[in-house]
Amino acid sequence: MRRIFKMVVPLMGVGGMLKYIILGILSGGCSFFFIKSVTKAVGLMMSGTFEAQRATYAAVFAGIIVLFVIVRKTLAIAIIRLSQTLFWNLRKEVLALILKADYRQVADRRVEVHAAIVSDVNVLTNASMSIIEFSTAMVLATASLIYLASISVILFLITLAVALSGAFIYHYNSRKNNQYFENGRKLENSFLESLNQVLDGFKEIYMEPARGQYIYNEKVSRVSKDAWHNNTQAFTGFLNNQITGQVLFYTLVSSIVTLFCFLLHIPTAQTVSFIFTLLYLLSATETIMVLLPGLMRARIAGNHLMDLRQELTSTDLNSRMPEKYMSREQFEQITIADLRYRYKAAESGFSIGPVNLEFRKGETIFIYGGNGSGKTTFVHAVLGLILPDTGTIRLNDDLVGHSNYPEYRTLFAVVFSDFYLFSELCLPDNFNEQKWMYYLQLFELEGKVTLENGRLSTTALSMGQRKRLALIAALLEEKPILVIDEWAADQDPYFRRKFYTEIIPLLKGEGISIIAITHDDRYYHCADKLYKMDYGHLLEEFSPVHETRIES
């Protein structure tokens, strides 16, 4: 619970929190004074002295009701606002954390992030809505207990003993119930993983329904069965607790009525007041019991959110906004020395390095190599997406390290092989429309797409066209270095030729340095330097003079 408070308090501030606590106490206090007044009135009726105080009591009841309405309404509105603030702030916070997190931290946690936003935030928000009822019931229960002590100490001690045994049974059982909820929450991740598979691979499933059937039968059905079992067990456990509590209370009330008040010679008026208050205590306890499962789930959801927050911020690699951008003129060279990177043991264990490379301004280098030889991994390390285990990267004369990675990454405009085409372009301040028109013509996309206020009119194009558009978007960023990963793989032979033989020289003319991963051996001669990635080792093939091949 402490972790949830840590999450909620900053949203409300300590002052806000105090206000809610006071309002909660007032709300519980109103209920308690109402009970106390009714009990007293009944006592007076029994002693035949109520008539004289009827008007006073009417005024007291009216006062309590008015106060109750004001307090409850204020508290309800405050809680509705709080839960909405909690809901949106938590969602925003998860997104903000992702935007700041290290690349690998997020790449490895897609499902957890999804579960946090669609499940944990909702569970927490729903639980926060029940805070009023819970706190009111807690105040009422505590006040009723104190009042019971003032009516009869001995009956109070008996009640306390019963309440404590109930609390002990509850505590004993709830560990098991919470474990069931915890299992249910873990299964939520598996469910979302299947959901993502179905949505991402829907085309393939549509073509081969057996694939969908497999996911449904073997994964979704199994997960839903397990989750059903775990959640049902947990709720049943809480229900059993609730029934046990009720049975204890009913037994207590019956024992007081039929046994203790006679054995202990307690006056009838006191017994009546005691039982009245006890019944209110029972209703407060029931409310607490009903709300507890939701609060327990909220605790688990809160823990998951806190864990995710911790994981996303656990390294000092987390990002910040770059403070400055390097221009094409300022970029001189990148020098990579003895760079090594190994995917961690739990993954493939594949490693690259030691890699040495000097990449100078205006150069175009091509990297080729067999599938899985490490080209993309190496380029990711050059881009600063993954950080080398050992070795150095220097930009001009400066060592690239944790302190300047955000600035370093801004050197590159990238079209990944699994690129994502954003409909909003990231345009520099000096963006000029002519440039867009020029590239549109160069990449033969006129009439296909327009740009309005930095937004593309459409991204619904063919794969080859989308790749051309992604490259235009990258070029418009005006970065010193363009990095492309198998960009031409989806282009037709005509455009592939145009790309290597016309467009690349034009881009070089604009002062753009280029790193390209490519399998197009017909055009290797278009590079200034050609490298082969061979099982994690980068070998230079020719430099700088090379043969010229003509496409047959």
Ligand SMILES: Nc1ncnc2c1ncn2[C@@H]1O[C@H](COP(=O)(O)OP(=O)(O)OP(=O)(O)O)[C@@H](O)[C@H]1O
């Ligand atoms: N996210 C990852 N986690 C663990 N291992 C990975 C990961 N990505 C790649 N690998 C491993 O690294 C090796 C190199 O992958 P990489 O993507 O760099 O190859 P590539 O040369 O770009 O291949 P391709 O030409 O097929 O794109 C792979 O054989 C794989 O075993």
